[in-house]
Amino acid sequence: MTRIVDRYVYKELLAPIVIGVVVFTFFLFIDRIYQLTNLVITKNVPFHMVFSLLIFMLPTFLALTLPMALLVSVLLVCGRFASDLEVTALKAAGVSPLRLFRPFVVAAVLVTLLMAWLMLVVGPWSSGAFQRQLFKILQKRAATGIKERTFSAAFGQFVLYVDEMSASQVGLKGVIVSDERDPQRLRIIIAKQGRLLTDEENRRITLRFIDGSINETAGRDGRGAGGRFRYTAFSLYDMTLPIDSPLAAGTREEKPERGLPLDQLFERAAQLTREGQIATPYYVEIQKRFALPVATLVFVLVGFPLGIRAHRGGRAVALFASFAIVASYYVLFTSFEGLALSRRLPPWVAMWLPNVLFTVLGVALLRATTVGVSLRWIDLFWRVWVGIDPRRFKGAKPFAERRRPAMRGRRASTFLIDRYLIREYFLFLGLGVLVGTVLFIVVELLHSLDRFLRVKPPLSLILQHFALHWPNELYKGLPLIVLIATVFLFLSLTRQHELDALKAAGVSLHRMSLPILATALCISIGAVIFQEAALPEINAKAEEVDRVRIRGHLPRHLQRQGQIWFRSSDTRFFRMVLLDPREKSIDGLLVLDIDPNFHLVQRLEARKAIWTPEGWQLTDGVVRHIEGTGTVRSEAFESRQATFDEHIDDFTQVQKPPDTMSFTELRAYMTRLQESGHQVGKYAVQLYSKLSFPLVHLIMALVAIPFALASPRSGGRAVAIGVAIVISVGYWMVHSLALAFAQADLLPPALAAWTANIVFAGLGAALFLNVRT
Numbered sequence: 001m002t003r004i005v006d007r008y009v010y011k012e013l014l015a016p017i018v019i020g021v022v023v024f025t026f027f028l029f030i031d032r033i034y035q036l037t038n039l040v041i042t043k044n045v046p047f048h049m050v051f052s053l054l055i056f057m058l059p060t061f062l063a064l065t066l067p068m069a070l071l072v073s074v075l076l077v078c079g080r081f082a083s084d085l086e087v088t089a090l091k092a093a094g095v096s097p098l099r100l101f102r103p104f105v106v107a108a109v110l111v112t113l114l115m116a117w118l119m120l121v122v123g124p125w126s127s128g129a130f131q132r133q134l135f136k137i138l139q140k141r142a143a144t145g146i147k148e149r150t151f152s153a154a155f156g157q158f159v160l161y162v163d164e165m166s167a168s169q170v171g172l173k174g175v176i177v178s179d180e181r182d183p184q185r186l187r188i189i190i191a192k193q194g195r196l197l198t199d200e201e202n203r204r205i206t207l208r209f210i211d212g213s214i215n216e217t218a219g220r221d222g223r224g225a226g227g228r229f230r231y232t233a234f235s236l237y238d239m240t241l242p243i244d245s246p247l248a249a250g251t252r253e254e255k256p257e258r259g260l261p262l263d264q265l266f267e268r269a270a271q272l273t274r275e276g277q278i279a280t281p282y283y284v285e286i287q288k289r290f291a292l293p294v295a296t297l298v299f300v301l302v303g304f305p306l307g308i309r310a311h312r313g314g315r316a317v318a319l320f321a322s323f324a325i326v327a328s329y330y331v332l333f334t335s336f337e338g339l340a341l342s343r344r345l346p347p348w349v350a351m352w353l354p355n356v357l358f359t360v361l362g363v364a365l366l367r368a369t370t371v372g373v374s375l376r377w378i379d380l381f382w383r384v385w386v387g388i389d390p391r392r393f394k395g396a397k398p399f400a401e402r403r404r405p406a407m408r409g410r411r412a413s414t415f416l417i418d419r420y421l422i423r424e425y426f427l428f429l430g431l432g433v434l435v436g437t438v439l440f441i442v443v444e445l446l447h448s449l450d451r452f453l454r455v456k457p458p459l460s461l462i463l464q465h466f467a468l469h470w471p472n473e474l475y476k477g478l479p480l481i482v483l484i485a486t487v488f489l490f491l492s493l494t495r496q497h498e499l500d501a502l503k504a505a506g507v508s509l510h511r512m513s514l515p516i517l518a519t520a521l522c523i524s525i526g527a528v529i530f531q532e533a534a535l536p537e538i539n540a541k542a543e544e545v546d547r548v549r550i551r552g553h554l555p556r557h558l559q560r561q562g563q564i565w566f567r568s569s570d571t572r573f574f575r576m577v578l579l580d581p582r583e584k585s586i587d588g589l590l591v592l593d594i595d596p597n598f599h600l601v602q603r604l605e606a607r608k609a610i611w612t613p614e615g616w617q618l619t620d621g622v623v624r625h626i627e628g629t630g631t632v633r634s635e636a637f638e639s640r641q642a643t644f645d646e647h648i649d650d651f652t653q654v655q656k657p658p659d660t661m662s663f664t665e666l667r668a669y670m671t672r673l674q675e676s677g678h679q680v681g682k683y684a685v686q687l688y689s690k691l692s693f694p695l696v697h698l699i700m701a702l703v704a705i706p707f708a709l710a711s712p713r714s715g716g717r718a719v720a721i722g723v724a725i726v727i728s729v730g731y732w733m734v735h736s737l738a739l740a741f742a743q744a745d746l747l748p749p750a751l752a753a754w755t756a757n758i759v760f761a762g763l764g765a766a767l768f769l770n771v772r773t
Helices: 002-041 048-082 086-092 098-141 244-250 262-274 280-306 313-342 346-373 376-387 410-455 459-495 498-505 509-550 648-652 664-677 681-710 717-743 749-770
Strands: 150-153 158-165 172-181 185-201 202-220 228-241 559-567 573-578 587-593 599-613 615-626 630-641
Touching: 002 048, 002 098, 002 410, 002 459, 002 717, 048 098, 048 158, 048 280, 048 410, 086 098, 098 280, 098 346, 158 559, 172 202, 202 599, 228 630, 244 648, 262 280, 262 376, 280 346, 280 410, 280 573, 280 681, 313 587, 313 630, 346 648, 376 459, 410 509, 459 498, 459 509, 459 717, 509 573, 509 630, 630 717, 648 681, 664 681, 664 717, 681 717, 717 749
Parallel strands: none
Antiparallel strands: 150 158, 158 172, 172 185, 185 202, 202 228, 559 573, 573 587, 587 599, 599 615, 615 630
16 A cells, blocks of 8 residues: 555656746746847857757756755645645555655655756756857857947957947948057057958957058057057958957856866865865865755755645645745855855855754654644644635635625626636736745845855845845746736636636636736736836846945946946047046047048047036147048147037946836937937837837736636646746747847847737637637
């Protein structure tokens, strides 16, 4: 009999584990879909190279999602055993809870071994392979670090500006490169055209300039005052760009020890110890790779006794308890990791202490469950949770049955059904928000720990960091939550035959769907309002907390900034050695005026520029006029009043990235760009996306209903999750492809932003109208 029980437990655990791993991993993958699709379409990176990046990411994600999925499945299965009185029946048959615990331990051991394999073998290999693949992508398409009409420092101390790029990412128009390596020598190359040439064999990227000039000043002082000047025109000029700098700037590992195999970790730690250097991060990484897999066993040890005592909590309690356990464990784990990295605790103590504490808690709970020690506080927790549902109050009427104005007939019954459906729908939505929140906390903790250890901010600022970044992450993940909640709701109604009962009572499927679609529409409207009214301000406060209060920097509008390039129009470029917003001054000002063919016309240099109500006051400078024949005419001055159109606020005002602006802010920004002669095609895609994206909630609900009803009842939750994943992947792939085509000027921006919505709204409407009502 016990073997039958074991097989029964394994069968019950398998589906929730698979579902949990798929859902949690997909939550982590969803943000990467557009970026990787953009690499394939607009950067011409081969699909197999991009797909391999996804594969190399997978072990890192699985190391996070496997323990969570196992814990959720244990609590769900144990909770169902308890609510169906199967635990009581097994006790009566002579199977104790301790014996029932054995198959759960076996499952935990298997997952622990899989985790150990991922952490000790696959993880370091995949991390190194991920970095090598990025290097190959950079070699094959160096243009991935270059953006049109943006000053890029992707190539180390070379500042690169490109006015336009061809679809192949090889041809360039309007190129400016500034060599910033030597502060005493400024070398600027301006060319009408350029070509990016890659030499994979020699691991070299060459930038070829066509029809341009080199203007160079030597013997300059620290503030950029003019010295010896040289001007050289050319028809063809090649310059080799550093290949290592883009990776160092864009994809650098904050923890290089993460990509090392275990044997190299030991060797490196021993070498640093012999040399008298700090080897703590390596010892911490070694202990972490062994401690994290064991956490899977610890989760099961804590989750099993909690689950079998959840008599009437249901899935909501199981999910809530599992995420509380996971969140508390990772908070504790990262806190002790910080103590180890700051050398306040030995690495082995810090990394294993969370496991020890949770093991003690799990043993105490397991003993109390098997021996029969009273755990009234747990039972009280279950009663309080169950009491949240008004239908389960004893001696109190449910909210729906309290005194209301009299309402009779069919209308009264449909309103009751609407309230019931909306209440159940919000329960699933709440569970989805809870899943997303825990994933956000765990991932953000692991990513931000190094920064927090460096600056050591108070706990209140860390909490503000999480609180201010959470709304933006929830905003991006809410469409997926709406989709899964809708699928689960209608699948649950189908499995419990509630849809059949409502149809028998004369309520059509279309009428039953109205409150769900109305709720999804309200979510879409709320997303629009939130996007315009609150999200930009929240993002600004989040940046303020990160930059100013945690890192200790001045606000951007007061911060002294160095080595700034600024384009004010199609023909004028500014370079500033140092900008001081409080003094309203610029040290080391350089102004380049060019003609439409990107030929240098005038170059102005000044040691200092001060903003006054009358305009710019320049001191100790020189103006050089470039004649058509290549002759240079210079005019030195000690003081001069400049007639620039640019105000000091044009330099000090912070320009937010377009993806963090509201619709109105981005539209105003595009208007300013158009007035100055800039192309705004790429920004138009983002502008229209801000209108189309909020409506995805309604579309997800519309598509999910017929797919959920078409799912076979025998499939259960696995089918529901499969349906949700297929719909999500399909939508985001279509949306990402359309946006990528628009970025490559192959689709109009408005059509690209609405393509996925139009396709899936049409599909959902057709299926919804044809479904049996």
